[in-house]
Amino acid sequence: MSVTHAPQAASLAAEYSDAAESEKRRDRRGAGFYRGRSTIGKVILWIVIAAFGLLFLYPFAWLLAASFKPRGDVFDNRLIPRTITLSNYVEVWNQLPLLSWLLNSIVIALLAAGLVAVSSSVVAFGFAYFKFPGRGFLFGLVLATMMLPGAVTMVPQYLIWKYLGLLGTWVPLFGMNLFGSAFYIFLQRQFFLGLPRELFEAARIDGASYWGLFRRIAMPLSIPSFIIVFIFEFQASWNNLQAALIYLNAGSVHQFTVPLGISYAMTLFSPTNGGHGDYQYVMVAALLVTLPMLIIFAFGQRYFVEGVATQGRKG
Template sequence: MSATETGERMGSEELATAATRPVKARGERLSVWGWIGQVVRWVLLLGCSALFLYPLLWLLAASLKPRGEVFDNRLIPQTWQPENYVEVFSELPLLSWLGNSVLIAVLAAGFVTISSALVAFGFARFRFPGRSVLFGVLLATMMLPGAVTLVPQFLIWNQLGFVGTNVPLWGANLFGSAFYIFLLRQFFLGLPQELFEAARIDGLSAWGQFWRIALPLSLPSFVIVFLFEFQASWNNLQGALIYLNTGQATDYTVPLGIASAMTKYSPESGGHGDYQYVMVAALIVTLPMLIMFAFGQRSFIRGIATSGRTG
């Protein structure tokens, strides 16, 4: 090897060594800051998790306590009474409440998902006179408080003879929801237009484009709408209080049933303060929502991340 080649090799090695030194130092500094960031992140996550989990843990502890210790704020019961989970089914028609709530929530969520998707697909893929005006009027209905339409809706259902039944709790969802229509329309606008043009050239009908193209590609958004409406229907105390309060206790939904149990066990109403059964019922009725969000978590996150895209 000549002297020139040796010098060039040594020079290149020195340059390589010099170039790697700052990078290594920077990497060490970044690793320290990264470690600190991880610690801070975990502390914040654990703190927020504790804040959200405390009510659930308190409810779990209260459901395992006897009557006189329900509100002592102990997360570990002083006296364990697991038989509350057996006695609650003889004290309250909890199975009937769960069955009514599941039926109403499934019907409400299913109908509003289908109807809103059809309307949203029309706004997203069809051009017709007055489309923008109609969509603006649709969005304007979101500004109306629920109290404004409460009395007219009650009068309509009363005239139809459905007061005292569960039909008003899911029947209105046959006509869609402005918020869900807007959400699904944004998702449909993000689908490639070329797919629909190719399908139209091949002779596929509008319904076929919705069923065979839009629906499979927009499944995460459908999961979002279904979960949102299921949760809203599951927690709907006001609607049940208006339309079901005149019927039998076995016709109640979960929110109305728990509210009636609070009144039943209240000492002011002649009860003995057996609120441990209310705590057991409240804990049991949270399980369906936890299960649904656990199974739909992936589609839920994916739909939230992509529902606002366009183009």
């Protein structure tokens, strides 16, 4: 039986791949929206794009300039420092446990993003492939959880982690991701619904298990959406100050994540707290901690754009 239907599954997979490639070619040919514009229209369009680009780049440019300034010039709003102080990038490692904060945040973000991407994909595949009574109601119930404000579940979650004896550890910062996320489940389900069901039926005839359908067919074909979920959650975990403030604030400074560490540095150097206003080190630290996110996006940009475009085509 498996020998008979193996060519059928391969043929269906090839047809789906060819259809996806032809759709990409049609999208490229449909770029006439830009080509059909007049020269003046193109100039205006590029001016608008450049203006918005500069608007969003200004905070980063200000941060970059401030990181090279001495203590007294940090807040002078000059984009070109009067005095360039390279020693800030050397001294920051002595003033702050920045390396520990970076490693902590990278490990936590990787765990959080990986766990939620896998768990949400499994749940989304169940909603997309299996047909059972009450599926629509149950899926609507999952989506309804997105309407709950974070403050509603904050205290119950804290009590759960306290009961488990995990306060002051990293586990609360990624443990809840074991159960997926409603938004990511919705995103992945929409992607899975766009896959040809014939691929799964042919694989079932060949004797593939349900887990095999997910692992060998659904996941390889949904890599762009999987990477979108991973990038979104990595960024959310990387910037999560609230959870770190609740669960790690009473622990050692070396256990802090990047957002909590930057907040601690602002307090440490504040003159009202006995500091000397050495905010140039905070600027250097803030600049350096943006590099992992830039690297993640640079490597995942192709999949990110492809996944968003695919979701848009499938509605």
